[in-house]
Amino acid sequence: MSNIYKGMKPTRRNFLRGAAASGAALVGGTTVAKAQADPLIVEKQPWSQFLGAGVDEAPYGMPSKFEAHVRRQDVPWLTADPISSVNFTPLHELDGIITPNGLCFERHHGGVAEIAPQDYRLMINGLVDRELVFTLEDLMRFPRENHVYFLECAANSGMEWAGSQLNGCQFTHGMIHNVMYTGIPLRLLLEEAGVKTTAEWLLPEGADASGMTRSIPMEKAMDDCLVAFKMNGEALRPEQGYPVRLVVPGWEGNMWVKWLRRIEIGDQPWHHREETSKYTDLFANGKARRFTWEMDAKSVITSPSPQKPITHGPGPMVLTGVAWSGRGTIPRVDVTIDGGINWHQARMSGPSFDKSMHRFYYDFNWDGKPMLLQSRAHDSTGYVQPTKDALRAVRGENSIYHNNSIQTWAVNEQGVAENVEIS
Amino acid sequence: VVAGGLGLGRLALEEEVAAWDIDVRPDGLGLPAGSGDVWTGEEVFVEKCAACHGDFGEAVGRWPVLAGGLNTLSDDDPVKTIGSYWPYLSTVYDYVNRAMPFGEAQSLEPDEIYAITAYLLYVNDLVEDDFTLSNENFLDVQMPNVDNFYMDDRLTVEMPLFQSADVCMENCKDSVEITMNAMVLDVTPETETAETTVV
Numbered sequence: 335m336s337n338i339y340k341g342m343k344p345t346r347r348n349f350l351r352g353a354a355a356s357g358a359a360l361v362g363g364t365t366v367a368k369a370q371a372d373p374l375i376v377e378k379q380p381w382s383q384f385l386g387a388g389v390d391e392a393p394y395g396m397p398s399k400f401e402a403h404v405r406r407q408d409v410p411w412l413t414a415d416p417i418s419s420v421n422f423t424p425l426h427e428l429d430g431i432i433t434p435n436g437l438c439f440e441r442h443h444g445g446v447a448e449i450a451p452q453d454y455r456l457m458i459n460g461l462v463d464r465e466l467v468f469t470l471e472d473l474m475r476f477p478r479e480n481h482v483y484f485l486e487c488a489a490n491s492g493m494e495w496a497g498s499q500l501n502g503c504q505f506t507h508g509m510i511h512n513v514m515y516t517g518i519p520l521r522l523l524l525e526e527a528g529v530k531t532t533a534e535w536l537l538p539e540g541a542d543a544s545g546m547t548r549s550i551p552m553e554k555a556m557d558d559c560l561v562a563f564k565m566n567g568e569a570l571r572p573e574q575g576y577p578v579r580l581v582v583p584g585w586e587g588n589m590w591v592k593w594l595r596r597i598e599i600g601d602q603p604w605h606h607r608e609e610t611s612k613y614t615d616l617f618a619n620g621k622a623r624r625f626t627w628e629m630d631a632k633s634v635i636t637s638p639s640p641q642k643p644i645t646h647g648p649g650p651m652v653l654t655g656v657a658w659s660g661r662g663t664i665p666r667v668d669v670t671i672d673g674g675i676n677w678h679q680a681r682m683s684g685p686s687f688d689k690s691m692h693r694f695y696y697d698f699n700w701d702g703k704p705m706l707l708q709s710r711a712h713d714s715t716g717y718v719q720p721t722k723d724a725l726r727a728v729r730g731e732n733s734i735y736h737n738n739s740i741q742t743w744a745v746n747e748q749g750v751a752e753n754v755e756i757s
Numbered sequence: 758v759v760a761g762g763l764g765l766g767r768l769a770l771e772e773e774v775a776a777w778d779i780d781v782r783p784d785g786l787g788l789p790a791g792s793g794d795v796w797t798g799e800e801v802f803v804e805k806c807a808a809c810h811g812d813f814g815e816a817v818g819r820w821p822v823l824a825g826g827l828n829t830l831s832d833d834d835p836v837k838t839i840g841s842y843w844p845y846l847s848t849v850y851d852y853v854n855r856a857m858p859f860g861e862a863q864s865l866e867p868d869e870i871y872a873i874t875a876y877l878l879y880v881n882d883l884v885e886d887d888f889t890l891s892n893e894n895f896l897d898v899q900m901p902n903v904d905n906f907y908m909d910d911r912l913t914v915e916m917p918l919f920q921s922a923d924v925c926m927e928n929c930k931d932s933v934e935i936t937m938n939a940m941v942l943d944v945t946p947e948t949e950t951a952e953t954t955v956v
Contacts, residue, residue, distance in 0.1 A: 755936045
């Protein structure tokens, strides 16, 4: 389209150079000096001669204009309208494990609530000694903690149950983000209110027009849930629940109630719309699982992938991807380039946090032949990411949520990748 | 200072709790006093709901279907509606009250919601057209699919299948074939990437 970085476009010279390089790779891969001097080196470039923007130009900086294609995308046919809908994180363009705030996928049920910090109130009521109201200022006086967690929509990869449908890991796996949250252990707020001995469930509720509610068992609330007000060091983005959201580590994204306004304490689950009509998993026999909270171990190769083809020709290359588990850490990821005939242990790089994304790499020499790429995550419980067929054998094709199966990309001789299923 | 805490926050007033605590549970906890009949429900539904959900809950366009689909849950294409799928009537009252109409939430009175709920039972063939729903008889209504939900059992059903110490690493299968392609379907939005123009 219009503002694509011109330098990345194929020029005749680049194409020929690529062809020459692939020839050279066969005779040893040594770098050959160019016959003609590179004008980007021998000619003075404007950025080397003329002054650039000053420090007063961008009080809140944005990515380079050459990165304008790195953005959230939506799939209009998925939902009836864009208000109760979802968009997707551009996983194929990211590296490391932290998702930039502006690229974190969005899922709203009543659009983005706009709440001024001074208008914010959090209520705790129900089976407590003291029903309380907090302002944001009150919350900022509680002891706080920092944790990196992934937030994955229960429906991530849900369109892929019956077969390969969307062509790109942004669309098949992009209902996820991974950021550092700063927040108050929910336990401290509950202790402030004094939870009664009969209390077994919580009902967090959002202040948005969908009034989002979910039932959460007390054990989880007292364990590791956070009432968070920062992501990656700054205030939550409006679309991520500004000023306050619930963080429910390892559990399906729907439970991470945004614009959190109330937490009710009770002795039974509420069986609200988002845990009966939605976020229940229908099996082929007509019965449905409820309260499928944990997100199982999962991984995906982000490059190469359909939106990130190989453009450099045969030779040394980097295969990379992300893996995560709602039940712990990811000590190991295996990758295959031949559709699962042979597997190789990937190299894990970067911090390994509980219930967080993990980055893996597989560095190898591509021979220019077609490949069938897969990744297989192992989590710290010993669980190994299953194939889609193995999951379908248990659940059928209509459970919508919790598709954590192994993804396959078919890469052809040109380096173009496609979402496929294989035998 | 309050015992057991930091003494932060203040006590909530009764009317504050009443204003925000609107949730309803399957055992009826939270239901306000009120009632509504099927015919009143039809009037309210046609005025406030039918533009998206259709006159009989059959839905317009991609908006949610609210009625029908009975006995389709084990079909290839199940139709999950209030009548065919939802386990509890309380969820209908709670959700309509908290989130509907879409774009004008929490604008309905209890009697209107009882009436809409009665109408939704009627279009799902679960009550006769002279039915009146109220907080008094609410718990008498049994939803047909209530017994078909069960607690997450992945730890007992799936964990033993997928928790394997030894995974195959070499010569794991004889051959591989592609069985399905996303490009055949061609439903992915155009992506603007710097690289895809190369090929």
